Each structure stands twice: as C-alpha cells, then as structure tokens.
Amino acid sequence: MTTIATDIFTVRPYTSHCRVIEQEAQHAVIGVSPGNSFFTAETVTGLAHWAAERFARVDLVYTDLYIADMYEALGYSPDDARRKAVKNLRGVRAKVSNAALAVDPDGARVRAQPVSALTGRPEYRRLSRHVETLMTDDAALAATVAGLVDRFLRDKVTGRDATDRQREVCTRYILAELPLFIDSPAIFGVASSLNCYHQVLPLADLLYGPGHGLRASRNQGHGIIALTAPEDAQ
Template identity: 35%
Template sequence: MSTDQGSGCTAPMTVIPLSGRCAEVVERAEHACFGISPFNSYFSTARIRQLAAWGLRHFERVDFFVPDTPSAFTLEAVGYTPEKAAWKARRQGQYVRNKIAAALGSLGVADTGARVLGWAELEGIAAFSRLHERGLRWYVEEAVFRAVCREATGWVLAGKLSDGQRPGEEQIERAVRYFLAELPLFLDTPAIVGAETSVFCYHQPPDVLRRLYAGELGWRPAAGQGFAVVTPDGPARAAGAAGN
C-alpha cells in the first residue's frame, strides 16, 4: 500500500495494488484506466476531478471506462423492460460522460471525449471483442469462475432490491452480463488501448477480482495488466455507494 501526498492541486490518494505484479505496473506509470460506474453516487464530478488530477500527474496516459450500455443488464434484472432499461442506461451513460468532460475540462484537458471508453468505443476494438467473447465462453465452461461471478452479481443485486428480497437465478443470470462486459478491461487493457502496461483503478473491487489477480481462477490477466484500489484520503474517502 502507498499513500501519495499529492501536490497543491491534487488530493492525496491511497493506492493499494492487488498483487506484486500489479504494484510493478503502477510503478511503470504508463497508462491508467479509471472505472466510472453509472448509477453510482460515489462518482460525482468533484470525485472524478480528484481521480483525474491524480492520474494525469502520475501516468503518461489516462482513460475512463464507462460501462454504459451494459448497465441495462442490471436494470433488466431488477424489473425494467429491455426498452426502458436501454433508455435509462443510455441517458445515464451520457450523464456520466458529461461529468467526465466537465472534470477534465476544469483541469485544462482539451480532448475530453477521446478519454472515454464506453461501449460505442470498445465494441469497435478487435482486442476487446475477442476478450469479451472468450469471457462469455469461460463463464459457460468454467464452474468455479461462473460461481464467483454469480456470487458477486447476487450481492450487487441484493443491494438494489427491497429489504429482505434475494435475487433469483434468472435475475442473476441476466445481471452477470454486466460484469462479463467489464471483464476484458480487467484482463488485458494494454491490448485494448495499445499500451505495454495499464493499471485499472477502482475504489472497491469485488472478491472475484482479488481471486483473478491472485491466479486462483484459471485465466490470468496479461503480464502488463494491473489493478489498484485507489481512494482519496480524508473524510471524502468513505462517501458513495458500491455497485454499478
């Protein structure tokens, strides 16, 4: 674990790599990909600005991953029709893009749109499509991986349902497609963005990712892929909610 004390314009950050190899990728400081979840109040414009300021100071390149279209899978699982879910996911995705643009613009970044990796950008990248398809097959074929994905998805869904409700099998099966759409960014962001190394930054990784980076699930992230838990220090660190 390391604590970056920042500078006059950058909030101090606590950075916890998930493994020794992840720590090496953080030290390389080539590329950072910040996960920005739709429907998560943690990611205010001010929070995104904090993360962006730190990332731009430490890394050669910075991008922001927004799983906009896949958010519809979670919405469908909690009862929205596919049409309504798609509409809400689109609207929220644009809202998040606007917040990222505002945060980056306030830091003097000109190419704000080019920094966002949403579904529209990713589905046209061959490396992403290849990893996504392989992840879908892996979910079907590997029982241990399937179980931990479903466990993580069930936990997220339980937080979105009425008190005492537990998600059913069909709900979990639908919502897990959200995580599987994110999976390529946890496995090989370097191949997706054309970098040698990349660290995915998020504030609260589920157990499935800890096990993935520990080598317990049979498919290891690429050699240049890292993951770090990155949180601002101070009272704001505990703000916000988990989940997508």
C-alpha cells in the first residue's frame, strides 16, 4: 500500500481559540466515517502519520453504532442490513487499525478504536446524558439536530417522507458522536484536544458560538483537514 505524503495535509482551526488548541498539540481525534469514500486506506494511514508528527497523542475513532439499524430503517431486511453493516465496519476497522499499527506499532501514542469502545467511560456517559437532557430543554440543539436528520434522509428517501423510525435511528447516530465533539479531553484524559475531520462538524456553529446551551468545552477544539494536490502543497 502506498502512503500519502503528510505534507499534503493541512488543517484549518475553526476558531481562533481552536488554533490555540492546535498549537498546544496535546491530542488529536481523527474521525473516520464508515462508507465515506474520502477515507481510503492510503488517506487514513497518511492522516495517522500526519497527526503523529504534530500531536503528542492521537486517537483514530470510527463510528460503529446504529449502522445496521440505519440500513434496516432505510429499507434493507434485518439480515441484509446486518450483513451490510458487518462488511462496512470490517473495512473501516481494518483501515484504522492498520494505520495505527503502521505509525505506532506499540500503541503508545496512536490508538485506533470504535465509538462503542468509549461508551463505557464515565465521561462519555455523563456527556451523553447531558446531550439527552438538552435535546428536551434546548430548542436550538433540537432544531439543529432535526435539520441534520432532514438533510441526511432527504437524499436517502427521495420521493417519500421519512418515517418516524428513520428519523429516530438517524438522530441516535448523530447523538452517539456528540460527546466527542463536546469534550474529548475529558473522554481521553488529556489537557486539550483537537477534533479533526475533513468537513466542518455539522454542529460547529452551535458548539463554538456565543450563548448558553450545548457548547464545546474550553479545552476542546475543531480543525478541518484538507487534502491538497501535490503541486498545491509545494
């Protein structure tokens, strides 16, 4: 497998405070989405190398919750949904695990793990409960999540309205990732952390905006990773 050169990755901190988090370089979370064509094996390994060169610790995290439920809600039979989820997750697990192993064979600084491995941690559970409460009490959060669900399902159920089941599962999928966007330093036990993704996080405006409600912690940052063409990186 050919590894992408790390000098073609760039990161754009979402706010000036996120830039401070980036410069502290204590920890990075690299989010890897299953089924997303951006995350080829070469790209994931390149990202792992890039992050390890810049941060003291790196966690490569992929979503593995509600995948089969999503497929079933979108019309697959239970057996087909399960098989498709298993195949999908097997692929992303291999990419992430191989990337971490290639960069840090001892696992001292670079780790690979699914979101499900984090759900037993007290801080993840605390943040999940906080989000659940705010989904009832915070109209801005509920509206933002509903908008994300609408946008996702619009491309999946063309020509008909989304069902309550589809909306419920899609909401669960989004909320399962939220603790990592809010306070990954608490979850991973680090002083500060930059959550990196190849797009702006869907709730970034809410998490890093002024006011009350759901907000990222003071030592949480967000960075948008760009993959430039080799000639652009020169």
